[in-house]
Amino acid sequence: MTTYALRAAVPALALLAAATVGAASPALATTGAAAAPAAVRQAALRVMPLGDSITWGVGSSTGNGYRGPLFGTLGGEGYVPDFVGSGRGGTMTDPDNEGHSGWRIDQIAGIADAELAAYEPNVVTLMIGTNDLNQNYQVPTAPDRLHALVDRITADDPGATVLLADLIVSTAPAVVQAEPAYNTAVAQIVQSEQAAGKHVSYVDMGALTSSDLADSLHPNDTGYQKMADAWNKGVQAADAAGWIQQPPAVTGPVPSGIAGKCLDVNGGSSTNGTAVQIWTCNSTPAQSWTEATDGTLRAVGKCLDATANGTTNGTPVEVWDCNGGGNQQWQPYNGGFRNPVSGRCLDDPNRSTTDGTHLVLWDCNGGANQQWTVG
Missing domain, CATH: 2.80.10.50 (Trefoil (Acidic Fibroblast Growth Factor, subunit A))
Known part of the structure; x- marks a missing residue:
């Protein structure tokens, strides 16, 4: 078991925070300037939104969660987005996703092989772990399960870029207690993956506050918009670094x-x-x-x-x-x-x-x- 310690200041993590999406790699550090729109980007985006009820969109007025505004923003920037997954939720016209309400890391890991093989995304937006903490399910080893899940995704789909987000703010007592250490571990997992040469980038969800919540766990529409903005910055930085490849046939x-x-x-x-x-x-x-x-x-x-x-x-x-x-x-x-x-x-x-x-x-x-x- 890897030990993930919460530390007040870590030089490497300071570099994570300095990047637009928190990437430790200098190639992903950006100035914060938005990329210029293009008629059609060279690589299409086959995006798999992967996670729990937050990915599904619980708490949003449309059921789209962050997926709706992210899809619209990417299209406006000249990408050709195609969201994929076995579920369809929300009012958006491309509602495909792999958001599973109430699921923990181990449950997402249980479907990862099959769903990645079926859809072969070139971008995976992954935020998971809230239910592990809220259910008090083997919390000390939750980061190890997350690291193993990321390893599984990159092994199953080596051409994919994994955008790994820390958990959003919560007011649920169990999550409030465990989240700081867990989120520190998320950043360290990204460092480890990048050191191994994998296209895994850290997406910072720190812009959300308790006023952006619909309940103790889920964002409201404003919160989901902030999440979409963070994911979009992740896509932009990964694309600028040359990570996003044409999705396979x-x-x-x-x-x-x-x-x-x-x-x-x-x-x-x-x-x-x-x-x-x-x-x-x-x-x-x-x-x-x-x-x-x-x-x-x-x-x-x-x-x-x-x-x-x-x-x-x-x-x-x-x-x-x-x-x-x-x-x-x-x-x-x-x-x-x-x-x-x-x-x-x-x-x-x-x-x-x-x-x-x-x-x-x-x-x-x-x-x-x-x-x-x-x-």
Whole structure:
């Protein structure tokens, strides 16, 4: 067991505090200036929000927690954010996350391997440990469990950047007592991970005060906005350091926001011009899609294609030989896919539930008929 001692002043931790996100690495120390917005950042962001009920968004008026304002800020800065996870919570149009109410570090560790393999994020926002402290669950060894969890994440997904946050302020007596030592340990874990050459960065949540709480444990909307700002600084610093890599290709079915329906190639045919449709999910090759690193969506050896380079509402989509055309580009957008040339989204017309309904381009609206999740 590693001993994490609370100390009043540690030179290395002073350097952590000096950086915008608290990184011990000089490469992540910033001047505090905001990065200039870009039309589209070079690397897409496949973000897995990972943690407990604070990640889920308990205490926020929308249920989005920090995820909603963070998603909006990243998009405004020119990133193409795609939040991923097995849960969907809140009113935001991309509500995917791995926030689990009441969970401790050991419980998050129990699902980490499977969820990381399924979604392969290139950024993980991790804050966990509040329930360990609040439940008085083996508190002295909580930092060791956290360190092991971070090691597991970096082993499972070596290309990912892990943004590790300390715990926010709390008024719950058990948390108030144990939190200072725990948060010191969080910073020391980041130092250890960086010394081992891993892309793990410290995100300081010290801007939140008790006035930013909805209850003894969870932030209110103001608190969640402050959390989003802190996470965003972490992303900016990691990106400036060259840590954020293009997310890997992911292959699997693409379920629709319409329950029980999946993205499907008609008859599983690889003939150019074959319609792409919705169909009851059935795990056949006709429903196995790859979200490739070149911005294409591929199935049956072909690319998802807006017919005849169409850009208008109602343009049908099909499969066609991959040719690098703009009509075969698809960006994650608001929980679905947008063709950047047309500015329109992959759409199930009129929210149809009828098998064989031909999919089209349509103005992006965040509806369930425009929700598509790979994997």
